[in-house]
Amino acid sequence: xIWHIAKRELSNNLNSLRFALATVLLLGLMLTNAVVHLRExxxxxxxxxxxxxxxxxxxxxxxxxxxxDLAQEGxxxxxxxxxxxxxxxxxxxxxxxxRAQAGYHRWSTGTLKSFWILAYPSATPNRDNxxxxxxxxxxxxxxxxxxxxxxxxxxxxxxxxxxxRGTLRLTLSNPIPRHTxxxxxxxxxxxxxxIPFILAVLVNLLxxxxxxxxxLDAEAWGRLGIIxxxxxxxxxxxxxxxxxxxxxxxRSAVSLVILLLVWVVFVVFMPSTLAxxxxxxxxxxxxxxxxxxxxxxxxxxxxxYYSSHYKEPEGxxxxxxxxGAYVTKDAEQQERLHAERLNRRxxxxxxxxxxxxxxxxxxxxxxxxSFAGTGFERHLQFLENVQTYAREFRTFxxxxxxxxxxxxxxxxxxxxxxxEPVNPxxxxxxxxTLNLSRDFNTAATELLLLTLFVLVLLSGAYLAFVxxxx
Amino acid sequence: MMLTLIRRELxxxxxxxxxxxxxxxxxxxxxxxxxVLIKDYERRLAGHKTExxxxxxxxxxxxxxxxxxxxxxxxxxxxxxxxxxxDKRLGNExxxxxxxxxxxxxAEKHSSQNPFMNILSSIDIVFIFEGVLSLLALIFAYDxxxxxxxRGTLRLVLTHSVSRGHILLAKYISAxxxxxxxxxxxxxxxxxLLTTSPSFSLSTPDFLRIGGIMVASIAYLSAFYLIGMLIxxxxxxxxxxxxxxxxVWGFLVLVYPNMIVAVIQPSNPPEERRxxxxxxxxxxxxxxxxxxxxxxxxxxxxxxDPYGNMxxxxxxxxxxxxxxxxxxxxxxxxxxxxxxxxxxxxSEALHVQNYHRFxxxxxxxxxEHTWRVRKPVLEELFILPATVDRxxxxxxxxxxxxxxxxxxxxxxxxxxxxxxxxxxQHRQSVIDxxxxxxxxxxxxxxSSDKEVVDWSALPQFSFQRSDISINxxxxxxxxxxxxxxxxxxxxGIFLIFVRREV
Numbered sequence: 004x005i006w007h008i009a010k011r012e013l014s015n016n017l018n019s020l021r022f023a024l025a026t027v028l029l030l031g032l033m034l035t036n037a038v039v040h041l042r043e044x045x046x047x048x049x050x051x052x053x054x055x056x057x058x059x060x061x062x063x064x065x066x067x068x069x070x071x072d073l074a075q076e077g078x079x080x081x082x083x084x085x086x087x088x089x090x091x092x093x094x095x096x097x098x099x100x101x102r103a104q105a106g107y108h109r110w111s112t113g114t115l116k117s118f119w120i121l122a123y124p125s126a127t128p129n130r131d132n133x134x135x136x137x138x139x140x141x142x143x144x145x146x147x148x149x150x151x152x153x154x155x156x157x158x159x160x161x162x163x164x165x166x167x168r169g170t171l172r173l174t175l176s177n178p179i180p181r182h183t184x185x186x187x188x189x190x191x192x193x194x195x196x197x198i199p200f201i202l203a204v205l206v207n208l209l210x211x212x213x214x215x216x217x218x219l220d221a222e223a224w225g226r227l228g229i230i231x232x233x234x235x236x237x238x239x240x241x242x243x244x245x246x247x248x249x250x251x252x253x254r255s256a257v258s259l260v261i262l263l264l265v266w267v268v269f270v271v272f273m274p275s276t277l278a279x280x281x282x283x284x285x286x287x288x289x290x291x292x293x294x295x296x297x298x299x300x301x302x303x304x305x306x307x308y309y310s311s312h313y314k315e316p317e318g319x320x321x322x323x324x325x326x327g328a329y330v331t332k333d334a335e336q337q338e339r340l341h342a343e344r345l346n347r348r349x350x351x352x353x354x355x356x357x358x359x360x361x362x363x364x365x366x367x368x369x370x371x372x373s374f375a376g377t378g379f380e381r382h383l384q385f386l387e388n389v390q391t392y393a394r395e396f397r398t399f400x401x402x403x404x405x406x407x408x409x410x411x412x413x414x415x416x417x418x419x420x421x422x423e424p425v426n427p428x429x430x431x432x433x434x435x436t437l438n439l440s441r442d443f444n445t446a447a448t449e450l451l452l453l454t455l456f457v458l459v460l461l462s463g464a465y466l467a468f469v470x471x472x473x
Numbered sequence: 474m475m476l477t478l479i480r481r482e483l484x485x486x487x488x489x490x491x492x493x494x495x496x497x498x499x500x501x502x503x504x505x506x507x508x509v510l511i512k513d514y515e516r517r518l519a520g521h522k523t524e525x526x527x528x529x530x531x532x533x534x535x536x537x538x539x540x541x542x543x544x545x546x547x548x549x550x551x552x553x554x555x556x557x558x559x560d561k562r563l564g565n566e567x568x569x570x571x572x573x574x575x576x577x578x579x580a581e582k583h584s585s586q587n588p589f590m591n592i593l594s595s596i597d598i599v600f601i602f603e604g605v606l607s608l609l610a611l612i613f614a615y616d617x618x619x620x621x622x623x624r625g626t627l628r629l630v631l632t633h634s635v636s637r638g639h640i641l642l643a644k645y646i647s648a649x650x651x652x653x654x655x656x657x658x659x660x661x662x663x664x665x666l667l668t669t670s671p672s673f674s675l676s677t678p679d680f681l682r683i684g685g686i687m688v689a690s691i692a693y694l695s696a697f698y699l700i701g702m703l704i705x706x707x708x709x710x711x712x713x714x715x716x717x718x719x720x721v722w723g724f725l726v727l728v729y730p731n732m733i734v735a736v737i738q739p740s741n742p743p744e745e746r747r748x749x750x751x752x753x754x755x756x757x758x759x760x761x762x763x764x765x766x767x768x769x770x771x772x773x774x775x776x777x778d779p780y781g782n783m784x785x786x787x788x789x790x791x792x793x794x795x796x797x798x799x800x801x802x803x804x805x806x807x808x809x810x811x812x813x814x815x816x817x818x819x820s821e822a823l824h825v826q827n828y829h830r831f832x833x834x835x836x837x838x839x840x841e842h843t844w845r846v847r848k849p850v851l852e853e854l855f856i857l858p859a860t861v862d863r864x865x866x867x868x869x870x871x872x873x874x875x876x877x878x879x880x881x882x883x884x885x886x887x888x889x890x891x892x893x894x895x896x897x898q899h900r901q902s903v904i905d906x907x908x909x910x911x912x913x914x915x916x917x918x919x920s921s922d923k924e925v926v927d928w929s930a931l932p933q934f935s936f937q938r939s940d941i942s943i944n945x946x947x948x949x950x951x952x953x954x955x956x957x958x959x960x961x962x963x964x965g966i967f968l969i970f971v972r973r974e975v
Contacts (some may be wrong), residue, residue: 018712018718018925019716020717021716021720024716024717024720028723028724029722031728032728032732032733035732035735035736038736039735039736060728078711081779094592095591095592095593096590098588098589098591099589099592125588125589126563126588127582127588128561130563130564130576130578130581130582131575131799131800131855131857132562132578133559133563133856133859133886133889134734134858134859134862135730135734135859135863135866136562136863137730137731137734137735138594138731139731139735140728140732140735148727149727149728151718152723156716156719156720160712164712199924200476225809230621253711256616256711256715257490257491259612259715259719260490260491260494260612261494263493263608263719264608267498267608268498268501268502269603271604272502272506272596272601272604273593274596275508275593275594275596276502276505276506276596278593278594278595278596279506279510279513279595279596280508281593282508292527292585293584293585294584302895317781323525331574347588348587348588349589351587352587352589352590352592356588356593359593378592379589379592391708407646408662409648434603440686463632
């Protein structure tokens with residue numbers, strides 16, 4: 004019986020104007036998305052490959068100069084691997100730097116040179132860009148905004164419309180329980196929204212996968228499957244909302260007005276308003292100047308150093324030790340400073356993102372981001388990879404040095420370290436990776452929250468429909 | 474008769490549920506967001522004040538002319554609450570150096586800002602209006618003709634001796650009056666919040682600008698009401714009209730503006746052009762460097778290093794070429810601050826002064842030359858694509874409304890350029906001041922042993938936002954475009970409605 008009702012609902016919808024319009028709109032958007040991705044992505048991948056080979060050349064060049072040079076220069080810039088699924092979610096990637104700096108020149112004195120530290124440059128793409136600011140047309144936008152609107156437009160009259168026409172009474176006069184009617188209607192609406200969406204997704208993937216510039220591997224297809232599931236869940240949320248309001252309200256026009264306004268508030272305005280509130284509440288912290296603090300720390304250390312340095316005779320081991328301690332302590336201090344600033348910034352964003360999670364569209368966009376391997380969580384993963392690599396690199400230096408019996412094992416000074424040549428092949432290289440199980444972990448809360456929303460709204464719709472007077 | 478019609482329509486609209494919801498939603502969104510936006514503005518203003526204070530301290534720390542740190546901080550625009558435009562996006566710290574013409578591409582952002590926060594979306598009042606006003610207008614309009622047709626009341630009305638044009642006009646006027654209620658109420662409440670906030674000091678021209686934004690909002694509202702009416706006149710059933718209206722709204726407001734900017738791309742790849750011009754600018758400075766080296770070589774006292782022959786006691790000097798290829802920034806930066814000498818360098822000092830008398834005007838000339846090369850290319854690389862985008866955005870009322878309100882608020886590209894033009898003029902006046910004081914050839918240019926530079930007489934930077942008449946002039950084309958859309962739509966509705974069989 005459920006299927007019978009669903010079929011009736013479906014055949015009703017398939018012939019309607021909204022079905023045609025939704026198909027055209029979704030197809031157009033998905034096609035645009037694919038075309039833009041194909042235009043931009045190969046370029047991005049090419050740049051990444053060049054950068055990675057630069058990184059490897061950098062290491063090879065410095066390894067051939069000996070251990071001190073390698074330890075002083077560091078591994079160079081480390082680059083974030085662009086996700087192949089960036090067309091699913093842009094995730095504000097443009098505002099997050101695609102690299103971490105592991106080594107750049109800070110200072111040198113006559114004999115000493117600063118050691119490398121891990122620093123996190125910030126991307127400010129907007130500073131040069133005067134083009135109008137718009138939302139990227141990615142899957143997140145298409146699903147979050149357009150698909151949810153379409154879902155509401157398909158269900159706003161599903162019960163109130165039948166009541167207006169009087170067919171609801173007719174249906175319920177048959178010996179069918181009300182929940183069967185509701186589920187049948189839900190399924191019918193669900194299938195009719197899914198058809199244009201699936202069609203659009205297929206066209207989108209067809210265009211993307213047939214192009215030679217972009218390769219999607221098995222894991223990417225798995226991720227796409229999860230993203231599709233999230234989209235389906237999200238559509239269900241809005242279908243349930245539409246049925247809930249439609250069951251409570253007598254006239255379908257009123258139902259649509261309520262639904263549209265709820266949609267506008269929750270989908271369009273909530274994320275931005277909450278983000279503004281969050282942004283305000285977090286930056287009340289101290290605004291001391293980073294560079295000033297960094298300079299002060301360095302100055303203090305230098306004055307200590309110069310007061311003890313000249314007390315020791317030139318060339319003595321003690322003096323080398325003081326030199327080495329100066330260089331390594333400075334690098335440690337500065338790196339900690341950079342890490343502190345980074346952590347503070349990350350904490351701010353985390354707080355803001357927690358607040359914006361009230362809006363379903365933010366939840367779904369966060370979910371798509373985490374499965375597409377873009378966005379903030381992905382950036383954190385990259386930073387973690389970078390930090391792990393930095394430790395690995397430093398351990399390598401220490402191990403290589405301790406393997407050489409002639410070395411003084413004093414880091415930071417050329418004379419204190421191993422003079423043996425280093426095999427460039429043995430030096431660890433940085434490779435950025437994406438980890439699906441970790442994504443699941445970060446996304447689990449949001450997935451559960453979304454499912455909870457859907458269940459609450461569905462049961463709400465059921466209760467409303469059961470109690471409705473025909 | 475006309476009045477009766479209007480009254481009937483007005484009562485019809487005012488009593489509806491949708492009117493109540495419209496007022497509620499508009500008030501809720503505008504008031505909540507205005508409060509948030511005011512706090513945001515206050516924070517930016519506080520940041521601006523600290524930066525101004527700090528840059529003043531930096532300036533006073535400089536003891537010689539050549540190491541002067543003249544930083545200017547861009548104040549936030551109070552009207553950015555209405556339309557943020559470029560106000561938050563572009564850099565706010567700009568360095569005034571005689572050897573480089575500053576542009577908006579040379580400005581930096583405050584270092585205390587968290588760059589990650591940009592991933593969260595931002596909002597302004599015009600954005601709320603763009604979304605909600607258009608939706609409300611369509612919700613009010615979809616059944617205005619199709620509904621009467623369905624109920625059969627249209628036939629009834631037309632049996633009286635009323636012209637069809639009058640009916641349309643009455644419907645339009647009464648619905649607009651209804652829609653203006655939430656718009657005006659929310660704007661007045663927003664203004665109330667603005668005027669009670671202590672950090673806002675709105676001048677009379679600012680109120681006029683807000684008035685202009687209100688006019689643009691009304692024109693935008695009316696355009697969407699007429700789109701809804703057109704759909705209503707074309708269809709026979711309200712449900713069809715409603716469905717069409719919603720999809721039209723989704724397309725015009727949500728989809729098209731975002732899609733079009735993603736699709737269009739600057740026609741020729743700018744990378745090669747950028748690289749070639751960057752090379753050209755580099756060559757200009759290489760030429761400069763040759764002349765400089767030549768001068769140093771000819772003066773036997775200097776022997777290649779201007780400060781090398783003097784025995785200093787303390788201080789520092791530096792020289793390097795600043796290079797940032799992405800925005801074609803390339804200049805020579807040198808300075809010295811020598812605290813004192815072991816022995817008085819009489820003749821050497823004169824030679825060094827002579828060197829600067831030659832060098833600094835040469836730097837300024839080369840900077841001007843660079844600027845003549847750089848300016849058109851910056852326009853081609855950055856401004857031209859933005860202009861193309863904007864002209865495509867003008868195909869929807871939403872785009873036109875956005876551009877018009879940006880121009881009125883002064884947060885559009887022109888308004889931003891005004892500020893940077895003022896900075897360029899300030900640089901010129903600083904250079905003139907240096908010439909007047911003969912600063913280049915003075916000893917204070919590189920050494921503070923005799924006298925420390927007195928910064929108090931330096932010309933002060935001041936910036937006034939452009940005159941209201943200029944703002945209006947920049948917004949007028951788009952306002953006229955909105956008006957034209959209104960008129961064309963109205964004529965279209967009239968033609969369709971007159972020929973329609975009831």
